[in-house]
Amino acid sequence: MTSAAAPLACVIIDDNEINRFTLERAVQRHDQLTLAASFPDAVEALTYLHxxxxxxxxxLDIExxxxxxxxxxxLLPEPKPAVILVTTHASFAVDAFELRVLDYLVKPVSYARFCQxxxxVTEQQPAMPAPAAAPSSPAAPVDISATGTDLFVKTNGKLLRINFEDVLFIEALSTYVVLVTNKHKHVVGGTLKSIEERLPFRHFVRVHRSYIVNLHRVEALEDNMLKLGQYEVPVSRPYQDDLVQRLQAL
Structure with missing residues (x-):
């Protein structure tokens, strides 16, 4: 007699507490699943996965x-798990399947649709490589090279040209940094320190342990908050005096 297959380890990522709880209950009811972890934030989940x-x-929630x-x-490390996206909007379906996710569930998700x-996943399981635990490794330095006001930044496995005059600020997120413009967010592997050391532009200034800002795009400073387009960035006390001097010198 053959033994039953081991339950599949399931990880949930959803910033909505009620949605996350509903998915947790669905996982716990399913006899082929075990809940390995549940996260309200993608950054925490990346740390766990890496x-x-x-x-x-x-x-995985989308928004x-x-x-x-x-x-x-x-950004998922290899070997990638089976990904099931869960969202309130069906409009993301095209983008989702371009990423080769296994399924796409629209909230509210019925238990019958969840089981489907x-x-x-279980149908494809024999062909799926088993994920192997690996020790975390130090974040690689951000791969950048400069051409005028442009930098070629390595993101999603390719070199992307970014005009840094369009970058409002750079935010640290765990072992990643996010380059934020008015229209896009580019996620790059590495640390804020590594990109700060390689930035050739003097008008990019650290204002917080988690933020570097483009002084050319600062619209206002009020109550220790910088206004940059649609965003606000906090300024921590150790950086305040230097920031004010730099702004006055522009």
Whole structure:
């Protein structure tokens, strides 16, 4: 007699507490799943995954702060788990399937539809490589090279030309940095310190342990908050005096 297959380790990432709880209950009811971890934030989840955290199935919300679900899929370490996206909007379906996710669930998700998605995972399980735990490694330095006001930044496995005059600020997120413009967010592997050391532009200034700002795009400073387009960035006390002097010198 053959033994039953081991339950699949499931990880949930959803910033909405009620949605996350609903998915947790669905996982706990399913006899082929075990809940390995549940996160309200994609950044916390990335730390877990890059540290070799166990995951066979990833239930992933799309619309989240800092890093969206679609951005996170591109950052998943190899071997990638089976990804099931869960969202309130069907409009993301085209983008989702371009990323080769296994299924796409629209909230509110019925338990029957949830089971159907898990059945697709188990059908493909023999062909899926088992994820292996691996020790976390230091973040690689940010790969950048400069041409005038442009930098070629390595993101999602390719070199992308970014005009840094369009960059409002750079934000640290765990072992990643996010280059924020008015229209885009570019997620790059590395640390804020590594990109700060390689930036050739003097008008990019550290104002907080988690932020570097483009002084040319600062619109106002009020109550220790910088206004840059649609965003506000905090200024911590150790950087205040230098920042004011730099702004006055512009």
């Amino acid at each position: 540290a070799g955290g166990k995951v066979d199935v990833l239930l 989240m702060p800092h890093i969206t679900g679609l951005e996170l899929v591109k 998605a898990i059945a697709r």
